[in-house]
Structure formats: structure tokens, C-alpha cells
Amino acid sequence: MATMLISGGRVIDPVSGTDRVLDVLVHDATIACIEPEISRADADREIDARGLIVSPGLIDPHVHLREPGQEHKETILTGSRAAVAGGFTTVCCMPNTVPPIDSPELVRFVYDRAAGAECRVFPVAAGTVGRAGAQMTEIRLLAEAGAVGISDDGDAIEQTGMMKSVLTATRAAGLTFMQHCQDPSLTRGSVMHAGAISTQLGLTGWPRIAEEIIIERDIRLVGDTGCRYHVQHLSSGDSVEIIRIARHNNLPVTAEASPHHLLLTDHSCLGYNTNAKMNPPLRESTDVEAIRQGIAEGIITILATDHAPHAPDEKALPFDQAPFGVIGLETALAAYAKALIETDTIGWPQLIELLTINPARLCNLDRTHRGEAGLGELRVGGPADLTIIDPDHTWTVTHSDLAGRSRNSPFIGESFGIRPVATIVAGRVRMNRLPTPV
Ligand SMILES: [Zn+2]
Numbered sequence: 001m002a003t004m005l006i007s008g009g010r011v012i013d014p015v016s017g018t019d020r021v022l023d024v025l026v027h028d029a030t031i032a033c034i035e036p037e038i039s040r041a042d043a044d045r046e047i048d049a050r051g052l053i054v055s056p057g058l059i060d061p062h063v064h065l066r067e068p069g070q071e072h073k074e075t076i077l078t079g080s081r082a083a084v085a086g087g088f089t090t091v092c093c094m095p096n097t098v099p100p101i102d103s104p105e106l107v108r109f110v111y112d113r114a115a116g117a118e119c120r121v122f123p124v125a126a127g128t129v130g131r132a133g134a135q136m137t138e139i140r141l142l143a144e145a146g147a148v149g150i151s152d153d154g155d156a157i158e159q160t161g162m163m164k165s166v167l168t169a170t171r172a173a174g175l176t177f178m179q180h181c182q183d184p185s186l187t188r189g190s191v192m193h194a195g196a197i198s199t200q201l202g203l204t205g206w207p208r209i210a211e212e213i214i215i216e217r218d219i220r221l222v223g224d225t226g227c228r229y230h231v232q233h234l235s236s237g238d239s240v241e242i243i244r245i246a247r248h249n250n251l252p253v254t255a256e257a258s259p260h261h262l263l264l265t266d267h268s269c270l271g272y273n274t275n276a277k278m279n280p281p282l283r284e285s286t287d288v289e290a291i292r293q294g295i296a297e298g299i300i301t302i303l304a305t306d307h308a309p310h311a312p313d314e315k316a317l318p319f320d321q322a323p324f325g326v327i328g329l330e331t332a333l334a335a336y337a338k339a340l341i342e343t344d345t346i347g348w349p350q351l352i353e354l355l356t357i358n359p360a361r362l363c364n365l366d367r368t369h370r371g372e373a374g375l376g377e378l379r380v381g382g383p384a385d386l387t388i389i390d391p392d393h394t395w396t397v398t399h400s401d402l403a404g405r406s407r408n409s410p411f412i413g414e415s416f417g418i419r420p421v422a423t424i425v426a427g428r429v430r431m432n433r434l435p436t437p438v
Pocket of ligand 1: 153154155180232233279280
């Protein structure tokens with residue numbers, strides 16, 4: 001039995017509306033008390049959090065951990081190291097593994113591996129067998145095995161009839177469908193945003209409508225089926241408008257933005273920089289501005305890294321042959337703050353909401369799940385998952401800051417002004433950059 005006092009921090013919990021200086025007492029894996037000035041005598045050890053933000057543990061609902069099948073890029077264990085380095089206590093991993101997570105056995109495999117991870121890991125399972133789009137998976141059985149969402153991420157479900165069937169089954173299973181919005185007939189050979197830079201570089205462009213047309217179609221199907229539907233890694237400014245209308249019409253539609261789509265544009269591809277090659281592609285400053293505005297207005301309510309590790313030799317290929325994707329867990333919070341806090345787009349309580357309770361609700365993690373109490377908030381009696389953030393911490397990203405297996409970050413060399421300094425998962429300190437050992 002161990003108790004830990006986190007004293008004097010600015011405690012922000014969007015669910016209860018808390019934003020004030022408080023102490024938090026953790027007893028084993030549970031939050032025992034949240035009050036002003038809890039007696040030190042009650043604690044075996046203490047974290048001095050004066051000047052720091054104490055948040056519910058951060059949740060990333062969209063990462064790629066590459067296990068099974070591509071362990072040279074990342075594993076569930078190495079990905080969980082990247083997660084806690086970035087302040088995340090929970091991640092949800094996508095099913096585009098080898099083989100894809102499309103059966104209850106593979107859902108259980110992820111949970112088995114996750115038992116040894118540094119953070120909580122929950123699997124999202126595929127909606128079609130092999131993610132091939134032709135045959136629906138047994139979605140009810142996937143949910144019973146513990147899948148927290150359904151997605152063929154990496155690809156959209158292209159056939160409209162199949163998409164409708166998958167939405168109907170996903171709704172019946174009580175889950176959310178997460179769509180990778182890309183019409184493949186509009187992106188054949190495309191490797192970056194279609195614009196002046198793709199022309200300059202002589203690369204095949206990827207138009208915004210490839211994303212928008214899938215969202216438009218799917219919103220019709222959401223109206224028809226009532227399934228909760230989530231747009232992954234939104235990249236086009238006009239997609240924000242489409243989602244604004246759907247939410248205005250009270251459809252159960254949510255969307256996420258990724259750090260790179262909040263900070264970078266297709267200019268980063270100049271010099272054929274493969275660490276700026278991602279799917280969907282980096283777009284223009286007008287898109288970045290529209291996505292930030294969509295967050296400020298509460299149209300985009302979730303942030304997600306799309307952490308996509310690739311080996312150095314894969315990213316060293318010529319631009320048109322290199323794989324899509326960048327890592328993001330270790331730098332995510334700093335990047336979100338740079339895009340949203342340092343530009344006065346939103347404040348800390350809203351940023352923390354986008355990173356805790358909203359992704360928890362997306363994946364039903366706010367409810368009791370597999371015998372564990374709900375995640376995403378700070379509640380006495382609830383799980384002691386906490387992230388401690390230094391809101392005034394200047395640092396420059398180097399290779400040694402990347403804790404996962406891959407190094408394909410677009411932010412190496414970038415300077416940031418905030419940093420997570422401690423990650424506590426179920427009462428255990430899994431990352432600690434505080435000046436005093438805990
Ligand atoms: Zn995707």
C-alpha cells in the first residue's frame with residue numbers, strides 16, 4: 001500500500017469544471033482525495049506540483065503500434081514507452097497490423113501484450129475482413145472481446161452498401177465507427193497535397209475532395225443508421241464546414257485533428273522531406289487556420305496523433321516510394337499547445353478536454369470497461385491516471401527525446417514552450433522529468 005501526494009498544482013478537470021490550485025492524494029491505483037492542503041503526513045512520498053498543471057491522464061484514440069507483424073517499426077511495449085514519454089496514460093491502437101485485427105482472437109492478443117505495457121492500450125478492430133472492404137467482420141464478437149471502436153484505418157470503406165452494413169452493425173454493438181476519409185479513386189499515385197508545391201516538385205497531387213466526398217457520403221449514412229461516426233485525422237478546411245452542418249443537425253458526428261495538421265503545411269515537403277509525407281497529406285495555411293478555428297468553435301472535439309512509426313531505411317526511400325506517416329506521441333502535447341494555446345486559440349481547460357474526456361467518450365472508456373472504472377476525469381475513487389504538465393518549459397526536440405522504436409518525426413529540431421513532466425498510470429509513475437525523484 002502506497003500513498004503519493006501531488007501538492008500545489010493547478011488541477012484542471014473538465015468533467016467537474018475544476019480549475020484551481022489543489023492537492024491530489026493517490027492511494028495505490030486510485031485517487032483518494034482532491035482538496036486544498038491535504039496533510040503531508042498522509043503520504044509516503046510527494047510530488048511538488050507548484051507552477052505545474054495536473055490533468056487527467058491524456059488519451060490518444062489513434063495510434064499505430066505495428067504489432068503483430070511489423071515489430072521492426074514499433075511494438076505495443078515500445079509504443080507505450082513513446083506514449084508515457086508524451087504524457088499519455090491511454091492509447092487506442094488501429095487494426096492495420098499484419099495480420100489486421102479483424103478477429104476476437106487478435107483483439108485478445110492485443111490485450112495480452114498490453115498487460116506488459118507502460119500505459120493502458122485498447123484495440124480498435126477492423127470493420128471488414130483483412131481491411132479489404134469486401135466482407136464484414138463479426139463486429140458484435142469484436143466488441144465482446146474488448147474492441148473499443150471499429151475502423152479500417154489506412155483505408156476508407158469504399159463500397160457504400162458495405163459502409164452502411166458496417167455502420168448498422170457498429171451501432172448495434174454500441175461502438176463508434178472511425179473513418180479514414182479517402183476516396184481511393186481520387187488519389188491514385190498521389191503522394192502529397194495537390195497545389196503549387198506538388199507541381200513544383202513534380203509529384204502527384206492529392207486533392208482535398210478525396211476527403212470531403214467520403215465525409216459527405218458517410219454523413220448521409222449516419223442519418224440513415226444513427227451510428228456514432230468519427231472523422232479521423234481531418235486535413236481539409238472545407239471538411240470542417242461539412243462537419244459543422246452535421247453537428248448542427250444533431251447527427252452523432254465527431255472529428256479529430258493531428259499535431260502535424262495543426263502546425264505544418266505542404267511547404268514541409270520541399271526538399272522531398274519524407275518526414276513530411278503523411279496520409280492525409282499536409283495542406284495549406286488556410287486549412288491549418290480552418291482546423292484551428294474548428295477546434296475553437298467546438299466542431300472538432302478530439303485531438304489524436306496518428307502516431308505512425310516507420311524504420312529509417314523505409315523513410316530513406318525517394319519521396320514517392322517512402323511510406324506515409326510520422327510518429328507523434330512524444331511531441332504531441334507540446335505541438336498542440338504551440339498550435340492552440342500559444343496562439344490564444346483556446347485555453348488549457350479546453351485543450352485538456354480534447355485530450356481526456358472527449359476521446360474517452362469516443363471509445364466508451366469513460367464507462368466501466370473490463371472491470372476498470374471510467375477514464376478521462378479526476379474523480380475521488382477513480383483510477384489514478386494523471387499527467388503533470390509544465391506550461392513554461394522550453395525544449396528542442398532531439399532524437400534522444402523519442403522513446404519509441406522509430407525516429408520519423410517532422411518535429412526534430414523544433415523548439416517548444418511546454419512539456420509533460422510526469423505520467424502516472426494506475427498510481428505508478430511511468431515517466432518523470434521532475435527535478436526531484438519520486
Ligand atoms: Zn488513417
